[in-house]
Amino acid sequence: MGTHRRPKPPSRARIATIGMAAGAVSLLPTQSQAAPKPTVDEVRKQVELLYEEAEAPTEEYNGIREKQKELQREAERARERLARKQQEINELREKIGPLAAAQYRSGGIDPSVELFLSGDPDDYLHQAEMLDRTSSRQADALRAMQNMQRELAQERATVQEQLQDLQETRAKAKEKKDEVQGKLAKARKLLNSLTAAQRAKMEADQEREDAAAGASDSAATYNGPASGRAKVALDFAYAQLGKPYEWGSTGPNSYDCSGLTGASWRAAGVSLPRTVKQQYDVGRKVAKSDLQPGDIIYWYNDNQHNGMYVGNGKAIHAPRTGKNVEIVPLDSMPFFAASRP
Structure with a gap:
């Protein structure tokens, strides 16, 4: 009978590989483990x-x-x-x-x-x-x-x-x-779900973006080239800078997007219907190349979001929940159309 051979012990490299594999398996999420929290x-x-x-x-x-x-x-x-x-x-x-x-x-x-x-x-x-x-x-x-x-x-x-x-x-x-x-x-x-530190970081990032975009946080005076009713409408809109967005609101303390455009032109004696779509439907359409301050800008499509052109490639609008009335570059959102009340 031949001698019984003992199995060859695994090499150190092999042990390391097995250990890594076992570690990897243990790190895989199981049904009982919570999904990883989303980043900021x-x-x-x-x-x-x-x-x-x-x-x-x-x-x-x-x-x-x-x-x-x-x-x-x-x-x-x-x-x-x-x-x-x-x-x-x-x-x-x-x-x-x-x-x-x-x-x-x-x-x-x-x-x-x-x-x-x-x-x-x-x-x-x-x-x-x-x-x-x-x-x-x-x-x-x-x-x-x-x-x-x-x-x-x-x-x-x-x-x-x-x-x-x-x-x-x-x-x-x-x-x-x-x-x-x-x-x-x-x-x-x-x-x-964010920690206080994460929320602070998120707000700081947002503030930096707003500053880079030229957003203003407080009421200011319009000093652009508009005249007549358009100037009155823009004067009103500028006085609302820094007021919060609130869905369904038409002022005077908060606005949604069409609430701001409607209130601004109402101050100038022009009655506009309530919604973005209705304002788009009644307005005289103007090309982007023919924009004048006071014109209403529609972003995304004809029923989602609007604001007012202020001149110099910028617009004023009530953005969304959590933000305030601000001035942004015209092309900060996908431009769809413009109309003149």
Whole structure:
């Protein structure tokens, strides 16, 4: 029998390799281990994306709220018309009452018998003529009341439809509000996941970027080339510098993007509709090469974000949650179009 050979011991290099492999395996995340926390830059990018995604539903919410206000006004006017018609019917009923009573008192007797019983035929004939007129007036009044009751029923149906529309509009507004608030809540949760030091770093990075972009943090006076109404609008906008962005807000303490453009031009006596899309639709379009201070700038598309051109390749806008009204380079976001109120 041959001698039994012992297995060759592993070399040091082999031991090192096995050890590294084992270490690598132990470092791989298991289901029980938490996923690695996102970095400050990752959080910042995710937060920016959530804020950007919140802009479109914010504008939809603004449009729905405007429709809701109009429906409320219409429903109120319809209620007033209902009340007036009901009052008219009540007054007619009061008039018809005595007429009906007079007819009842004279009715039920054959006219020839009544003539025979009458001591004065002339007086009887006069009374009969009066009663005939009374009966005619009563018929007219009844017809008028029937028409009014028909109108009242139609008005009630109209009010019912308007109230139904209003209820549906309120539900849509709530849906959009929940969507926006959901995105903002996610952003807050991400921000709250950072340590105080990480948040401070993120804010410092943002401030550096804003400074590099030329953003201003406090109210200033417009001293550019605009004149007339455009200057008045820009004077107003500059006075809002540093005020916070707040979704759905039209001032005076905070603004969303279309809230700022609308308020600025309103100060100049020009009434603009509420949303980015509506402002785009009513404005006279101008080419980027023909921009004048006061023109409204649309970024990304025709319904997401807008601001006002101030001249010298810059614009003023209410950016997004967590930031203030600021001045930025025109091309800091993808330029889509411009319009002149």
